[in-house]
Amino acid sequence: MSDAARIDAFLEMMSAERGASPNTLDAYGRDLRDASGVLKGRLTQADAKDVSRYVSSLAAQGLAARTQARKLSSLRRFFRFLFEEGDRKDDPTSRLEGPKAGRDIPDVLSREEVEQLIDACGEDVRLRCLLELLYGAGLRVSELVSLKLGNLPRRKAGSWETREIIVRGKGGKDRLCPLGAPALDAISDWLEVREESLPKKTVQAKAAGTYLFPSRGKEGHLTRRRLGQMLDALSLKAGIKPSRVHPHALRHAYATHLLQGGADLRAVQTLLGHADISTTEIYTHVLTDELSRLLDTAHPLSR
The missing domain is CATH 1.10.443.10 (Intergrase catalytic core)
Structure with a gap:
C-alpha cells in the first residue's frame, strides 16, 4: 500500500464522488505529497505521534495558521478515506487540534x-x-x-x-x-x-x-x-x-x-x-x- 497509490485513489474518489474541482484536487495532492515526503513515504502507515510531529513542523517552518489548518484538513480527509476503505482501523488525526486560522482582512481597492x-x-x-x-x-x-x-x-x-x-x-x-x-x-x-x-x-x-x-x-x-x-x-x-x-x-x-x-x-x-x-x-x-x-x-x- 504505497503512499502514491493511495493518494491517487483518494483524489479519484474526491473527483468522482464529491465532485471536487481541479483546483481543490491539486491542493489536496500537494498537501498529501508534501506530508508523504516529510514522513519518508510512510504517510499511510503513520501513527498519531508521526502526524503530530509533522503538524508541529509546519509551525516551525513559519507557515501561516491558515496554511497549517488547510494541510491538517487534507490529512483528516485522507485518513478518513483510508478508514472507510478498510486500509486502516484507526484515524491518527482524530485527537489532533490544529491552529485556528484567522481571516485576513483584505486590502480593498477604492x-x-x-x-x-x-x-x-x-x-x-x-x-x-x-x-x-x-x-x-x-x-x-x-x-x-x-x-x-x-x-x-x-x-x-x-x-x-x-x-x-x-x-x-x-x-x-x-x-x-x-x-x-x-x-x-x-x-x-x-x-x-x-x-x-x-x-x-x-x-x-x-x-x-x-x-x-x-x-x-x-x-x-x-x-x-x-x-x-x-x-x-x-x-x-x-x-x-x-x-x-x-x-x-x-x-x-x-x-x-x-x-x-x-x-x-x-x-x-x-x-x-x-x-x-x-x-x-x-x-x-x-x-x-x-x-x-x-x-x-x-x-x-x-x-
Missing part, C-alpha cells in the same frame, strides 16, 4: 483605484471586458477564464434579452450573476473582435471556440497565470502597486463596494456564491474599520 484601472485599459477591449467581469460580477478567476459563450444571455436585434450570466462555481454549482450596463457593453465590444484571437489550427479552434476568452494554449481558454500577468502590467500603467491588483482583489472590491452602497449581506453572499455566510462576513470587518477611522476623524470628541 472606487477611484478601480476607475484608474478601467481607464488604463485604453483601447484593449479584451482587458476591459475581463476587468468589468471581475469587478462588475465578482467572479473568481477560475470562473472567469472558463466562462463559455453558452453562459451568456441571448442577444436579439443587437441587445441582450436578459442581464444575467450563468457561472459554474465551486463544487460544480451554477449560479446566476446579474451584470450592469458597463459589463454588458464590454462583452459586446469584445465579441465584435473576439474571432481575431481564435487559433488558426482546426483542432485548437474547435476547443477554444466555446470559450468567451479563447486561447491557443492546450486548455483552450485564457489561463489564470496569463491573466495575472496582464493585471500586473495594467496596475503599473494605472500607477497602483501590482501586489494590490489581482483577480481576487477585484472580487473583494466588488463585495465591499456593494455593502458600502447598502446591499444586504445575504444578497452579497448569494452574488459571490459563498456556501457559508461567515465567509462573506469578512467584508463587514472592512466596513467596521472604515467607520472607526471616520469616528476618529469626524467626531468632535475625538479631536
